Amino acid sequence: MTTLTHLSSLCINGERLWQSLMELARIGGTDKGGVCRLALTDLDRQGRDLVTRWAREAGMSVTVDRIGNVFMRRPGRNNSLPPIMTGSHIDTQPTGGKFDGNYGVLAGLEVVRTLNDHGIETEAPIEVAFWTNEEGSRFVPVMMGSGVFAGAFSLEHAYAATDVDGHTVKAELERIGYIGDEQPGQHPIGAYFETHIEQGPVLEDANVTIGVVPGVLGIRWFDCTVTGMEAHAGPTPMALRRDALQVATLIMQEVVASAGRHGPHGRGTVGMVQVHPNSRNVIPGRVKFSMDVRNISDELVDRQAQEIQDLAARLQAQTGLSIQIETVSSYPAQSFDDTCIQAITRAAQRLGYSHMPVVSGAGHDAVYAAQLAPTGMIFIPCKDGISHNEIEDAQPEHISAGCNVLLQVMLERAGLPSRAAAQ
Amino acid sequence: MTTLTHLSSLCINGERLWQSLMELARIGGTDKGGVCRLALTDLDRQGRDLVTRWAREAGMSVTVDRIGNVFMRRPGRNNSLPPIMTGSHIDTQPTGGKFDGNYGVLAGLEVVRTLNDHGIETEAPIEVAFWTNEEGSRFVPVMMGSGVFAGAFSLEHAYAATDVDGHTVKAELERIGYIGDEQPGQHPIGAYFETHIEQGPVLEDANVTIGVVPGVLGIRWFDCTVTGMEAHAGPTPMALRRDALQVATLIMQEVVASAGRHGPHGRGTVGMVQVHPNSRNVIPGRVKFSMDVRNISDELVDRQAQEIQDLAARLQAQTGLSIQIETVSSYPAQSFDDTCIQAITRAAQRLGYSHMPVVSGAGHDAVYAAQLAPTGMIFIPCKDGISHNEIEDAQPEHISAGCNVLLQVMLERAGLPSRAAAQ
Numbered sequence: 001m002t003t004l005t006h007l008s009s010l011c012i013n014g015e016r017l018w019q020s021l022m023e024l025a026r027i028g029g030t031d032k033g034g035v036c037r038l039a040l041t042d043l044d045r046q047g048r049d050l051v052t053r054w055a056r057e058a059g060m061s062v063t064v065d066r067i068g069n070v071f072m073r074r075p076g077r078n079n080s081l082p083p084i085m086t087g088s089h090i091d092t093q094p095t096g097g098k099f100d101g102n103y104g105v106l107a108g109l110e111v112v113r114t115l116n117d118h119g120i121e122t123e124a125p126i127e128v129a130f131w132t133n134e135e136g137s138r139f140v141p142v143m144m145g146s147g148v149f150a151g152a153f154s155l156e157h158a159y160a161a162t163d164v165d166g167h168t169v170k171a172e173l174e175r176i177g178y179i180g181d182e183q184p185g186q187h188p189i190g191a192y193f194e195t196h197i198e199q200g201p202v203l204e205d206a207n208v209t210i211g212v213v214p215g216v217l218g219i220r221w222f223d224c225t226v227t228g229m230e231a232h233a234g235p236t237p238m239a240l241r242r243d244a245l246q247v248a249t250l251i252m253q254e255v256v257a258s259a260g261r262h263g264p265h266g267r268g269t270v271g272m273v274q275v276h277p278n279s280r281n282v283i284p285g286r287v288k289f290s291m292d293v294r295n296i297s298d299e300l301v302d303r304q305a306q307e308i309q310d311l312a313a314r315l316q317a318q319t320g321l322s323i324q325i326e327t328v329s330s331y332p333a334q335s336f337d338d339t340c341i342q343a344i345t346r347a348a349q350r351l352g353y354s355h356m357p358v359v360s361g362a363g364h365d366a367v368y369a370a371q372l373a374p375t376g377m378i379f380i381p382c383k384d385g386i387s388h389n390e391i392e393d394a395q396p397e398h399i400s401a402g403c404n405v406l407l408q409v410m411l412e413r414a415g416l417p418s419r420a421a422a423q
Numbered sequence: 424m425t426t427l428t429h430l431s432s433l434c435i436n437g438e439r440l441w442q443s444l445m446e447l448a449r450i451g452g453t454d455k456g457g458v459c460r461l462a463l464t465d466l467d468r469q470g471r472d473l474v475t476r477w478a479r480e481a482g483m484s485v486t487v488d489r490i491g492n493v494f495m496r497r498p499g500r501n502n503s504l505p506p507i508m509t510g511s512h513i514d515t516q517p518t519g520g521k522f523d524g525n526y527g528v529l530a531g532l533e534v535v536r537t538l539n540d541h542g543i544e545t546e547a548p549i550e551v552a553f554w555t556n557e558e559g560s561r562f563v564p565v566m567m568g569s570g571v572f573a574g575a576f577s578l579e580h581a582y583a584a585t586d587v588d589g590h591t592v593k594a595e596l597e598r599i600g601y602i603g604d605e606q607p608g609q610h611p612i613g614a615y616f617e618t619h620i621e622q623g624p625v626l627e628d629a630n631v632t633i634g635v636v637p638g639v640l641g642i643r644w645f646d647c648t649v650t651g652m653e654a655h656a657g658p659t660p661m662a663l664r665r666d667a668l669q670v671a672t673l674i675m676q677e678v679v680a681s682a683g684r685h686g687p688h689g690r691g692t693v694g695m696v697q698v699h700p701n702s703r704n705v706i707p708g709r710v711k712f713s714m715d716v717r718n719i720s721d722e723l724v725d726r727q728a729q730e731i732q733d734l735a736a737r738l739q740a741q742t743g744l745s746i747q748i749e750t751v752s753s754y755p756a757q758s759f760d761d762t763c764i765q766a767i768t769r770a771a772q773r774l775g776y777s778h779m780p781v782v783s784g785a786g787h788d789a790v791y792a793a794q795l796a797p798t799g800m801i802f803i804p805c806k807d808g809i810s811h812n813e814i815e816d817a818q819p820e821h822i823s824a825g826c827n828v829l830l831q832v833m834l835e836r837a838g839l840p841s842r843a844a845a846q
Contacts, residue, residue: 200658217657221703231808233692233715234640234784235623238683240808245693246679249672256669260661269656270668271703275696280644280713280751282694290703292656328703361657385654385663 002120004412008350010118012407014400017110021399024050024090024106025098034390035098039091039133039144040068040172047090048178051105051130058112060128063187064180067158068132068173069145071187074112076125077417082190084122084414085373086111086406087129088365089145093137097392099197099382099399105130107195107403111410122414124190131365132178138163143363149184150368185372191340191413192369195378195402197394201385202358209401210348211358211379212341216367217265217294218301218333224251224312227322230277230285241283245275247321248287251312255291258307265359266304267294290328296359298333334367340376340409347408353401376409378402425543427835431773433541435830437823440533444822447473447513447529448521457813458521462514462556462567463491463595470513471601474528474553481535483551486610487603490581491555491596492568494610497535499548500840505613507545507837508796509534509829510552511788512568516560520815522620522805522822528553530618530826534833545837547613554788555596561586566786572607573791608795614763614836615792618801618825620817624808625781632824633771634781634802635764639790640688640717641724641756647674647735650745653700653708664706668698670744671710674735678714681730688782689727690717713751719782721756757790763799763832770831776824799832801825 027046028037037043048070052062055072063071073083088104108128115122131149136142139161141153148158159170173179198204203211228242252270259268272290291308295301312323348355358379369375380402383393450469451460460466471493475485478495486494496506511527531551538545554572559565562584564576571581582593596602621627626634651665675693682691695713714731718724732748739746771778781802792798803825806816 198658199655200660201654201663202658202660205663219657231624232622232785232810233690233694234642234717235621235625235810236690236784236808237623237625237687238679238690240624240628243679243692245675245696249675252668252672256661256666264660267656267659267661269666269704269706271656271698271705271707272701273668273696273698275694278695280694281692281715283692284694292704294657361659362655385659387655387658 002416004416007120007411008408010114010407012110012114012400012403014396016113017106017403018396018399020054020106020109021098021102024102028092030390032390034392035092035096036094037090037092038094038138039135040138040169040176042176044091045176045178051090051109054109055128058109058116060112063182064178065182065184065187066155066180067145067148067184068178068180069149069184070130072128074115074126076122076414078123079125081124082188083125083127084191084410085127085129085189086193086410087131088194088196089131089134091133091135093135093388095390096388097390099392099394100199100387101134103197103399104195107406110403111407114407121417122411123417124414126410126414134365139169143365143368146365146368150371151185152368155184189369189373192366192373192375193340193378193406193409194364194366195380195406196364197382197387198358198379198385199362199382199387203379203381204383204385206356208356209353209380209398210355210405212344212348212355213336213360213377213379214341214357215296215333215335216360216363217267217296218298219331220293220301220305221328222291222293223288223326223328224291225286225288225324227286228284231283233281233283236283242321243283244287244321245284247315247319247323248289250315251308252289254308254311255293258304259293262295262300262304265296266300267292267361268304294361296333301333331363334370336370336376337374340374343409343412344376344378344405347405351404351408353405378405425839427839430543430834431831433537433830435533435537435823435826437819439536440529440822440826441819443477443529443532444521444525447525451515453518453813455813457815458515458519459517460513460515461517461561462558463561463592463599465599467514468599468601474513474532477532478551481532481539483535486605487601488605488607488610489578489603490568490571490607491601491603492572492607493553495551497538497549499545499837501546502548504547505611506548506550507614507833508550508552508612509616509833510554511617511619512554512557514556514558516558516811518813519811520813522815522817523622523810524557526620526822527618530829533826534830537830544840545834546840547837549833549837557788562592566788566791569788569791573794574608575791578607612792612796615789615796615798616763616801616829616832617787617789618803618829619787620805620810621781621802621808622785622805622810626802626804627806627808629779631779632776632803632821633778633828635767635771635778636759636783636800636802637764637780638719638756638758639783639786640690640719641721642754643716643724643728644751645714645716646711646749646751647714648709648711648747650709651707654706656704656706659706665744666706667710667744668707670738670742670746671712673738674731675712677731677734678716681727682716685718685723685727688719689723690715690784691727717784719756724756754786757793759793759799760797763797766832766835767799767801767828770828774827774831776828801828
């Protein structure tokens with residue numbers, strides 16, 4: 001009798017998964033070891049063709065929806081059940097790496113290949129998806145395929161997006177032959193799991209193999225403009241200055257400090273600064289800078305933002321300088337499903353992998369999937385926390401470990417046929 | 424009997440001085456009410472021609488040296504005495520004003536015209552100078568004519584300077600006909616006074632008419648580069664960041680704070696900031712910024728610089744980020760002559776003008792003159808402290824007041840012929 005307990009020692013073929021990652025990475029491969037395979041280019045088509053060929057060779061059927069999302073299906077015993085899905089994306093940044101996205105898709109394929117190797121049938125069908133244009137490098141918005149699927153924006157909006165040369169998403173989908181018939185969002189999902197490199201330094205720093213992702217941080221982007229009075233650096237005594245940069249630096253420090261006060265998931269970053277007139281011997285009259293505020297819940301994001309705004313109001317009152325803060329973008333926090341989180345944790349434990357909770361600071365297709373179905377994410381370490389870079393790297397043993405965890409949670413969620421369980 | 428006491432109520436003709444300023448300002452006058460008369464251009468020649476014509480009409484002789492400095496001389500009774508000199512410059516910034524420099528030259532001319540009106544002879548000759556290329560907008564170094572005169576750099580060095588079109592100073596001096604025979608520095612100076620708009624906000628803020636300048640601030644320019652590690656703003660927890668901007672802002676605040684600790688003449692300015700990669704959602708990996716440190720003595724400048732460097736060293740030790748500070752330029756402080764300072768103070772008092780000490784935060788030809796002869800400077804307020812701008816402005820009554828003080832100190836220093844004093 002085959003039971004889930006029997007299958008808890010089942011392992012994927014790490015070598016095969018690694019070879020598939022390396023083969024896919026050759027399409028758009030760069031001299032520096034990275035990948036440039038922008039969404040809906042000829043290279044993207046070649047990548048899509050390769051992955052769907054592999055899926056068909058593994059006995060899967062392939063469905064494409066109207067935004068080009070691809071669902072590769074391994075039937076279960078009871079095909080009226082919604083499929084247990086895994087996936088990610090295979091488009092890359094212009095100077096991207098081999099693992100971002102691609103790992104999540106090929107880990108799903110490796111799960112299927114492993115089930116095939118052992119002749120294991122699941123109760124629910126299993127699907128491996130890749131979503132169109134996750135990166136948003138060529139067309140915005142980012143996470144386009146999963147966003148249309150979840151109804152975050154319309155198919156027409158996505159179709160009309162153009163690249164720098166004026167090509168539309170719709171025309172490029174048609175050109176590469178990946179515009180399907182299925183209406184996005186009509187595809188049922190029983191549960192969704194996504195494996196991904198962490199794209200941050202936490203796991204590597206802690207020397208831990210598996211990150212169990214409780215959710216994706218909420219993000220708010222602001223622009224802050226401090227307006228003082230430009231004046232000559234020599235003749236203007238300190239007491240008579242209206243130095244925009246000096247006031248701005250106090251706010252910049254508060255962006256970081258407030259994130260620290262709302263740890264461990266608070267983030268505060270000033271990434272962009274423009275000083276006017278930006279001349280060595282002129283007191284800055286105007287400073288504009290970005291503020292990127294993130295936390296695990298929208299409430300905590302709001303608290304950080306409020307503390308920054310409170311300081312700005314106090315500084316404006318104290319100094320008389322004008323301080324304007326405007327919201328640029330806002331992305332709500334997304335918690336993942338408790339049962340999925342627990343399943344991932346249990347699987348890592350059973351397999352003997354060190355594990356810890358690691359929030360996702362960046363967006364993933366799983367954020368949109370989570371709006372439709374129970375969802376969980378599995379992180380593995382990446383070298384120096386570096387991603388969106390040709391030097392992005394991950395260790396084969398971590399690649400295998402994440403895929404083994406995925407295999408376990410997919411099996412648990414899809415279930416074994418009662419016949420098999422009873423044998 | 425005419426004595427200096429009799430002449431203490433002698434006043435210049437404010438209307439005439441104002442009209443001369445406005446007439447000179449038409450040469451290179453801009454639509455916004457400013458002046459663009461760059462050194463050694465055709466417009467500069469027209470300005471030089473006008474001022475020297477006025478000087479000749481006032482009975483003065485004109486000498487030009489090899490760097491184009493012009494000395495306009497009113498003989499005294501004893502022409503073996505070195506002349507008591509006043510002056511400034513008539514070249515302007517590209518978007519300069521009517522008063523910067525021009526006021527100092529035409530105030531000197533107005534002193535001579537006033538002495539002529541009243542038939543007053545002085546013991547020592549009086550001279551009005553204008554120095555070549557004070558602004559340094561078209562050719563560097565700045566304060567070129569007075570700098571060559573004082574031996575700060577060689578005539579050959581100045582001659583070889585080129586503008587953006589490749590024209591040399593020497594060729595342009597020849598072209599406009601202002602390359603003279605006299606060796607720079609060979610011209611004797613008994614004492615030197617310069618009237619100038621303050622180019623800062625101190626007098627206007629204090630509602631005071633005359634600034635008695637104790638000296639010119641010493642300046643040190645530094646570039647500071649903080650190098651951390653760029654990383655994605657989302658996935659990187661605060662504790663694992665190496666945020667170059669956050670460390671840089673602490674140093675930027677110390678530049679200002681240390682100036683405040685060494686008041687009242689300390690100045691500290693961060694005018695220029697470059698953030699790399701300057702992207703909204705990337706933690707800055709490198710920040711480069713300028714530091715402009717000034718004070719009334721070189722010792723105080725050194726102390727400010729040392730405090731900034733000490734903080735940088737502590738931050739480097741604490742954070743592990745690399746902090747490099749390099750010196751870009753250094754200009755020593757220059758005190759003016761006590762007897763000149765006292766004479767200006769006494770004259771302002773006698774004439775009933777409010778007065779206060781105001782250091783010069785910017786360089787002037789008087790800095791180089793002070794290396795050769797007893798020197799003093801007289802400041803008057805300018806609107807909003809603004810200079811090097813087409814909206815630069817000054818009030819006619821302040822223009823007159825500064826010139827009246829100049830008249831008194833020139834008279835006192837040049838002396839009256841003993842014959843007149845004995846009559």
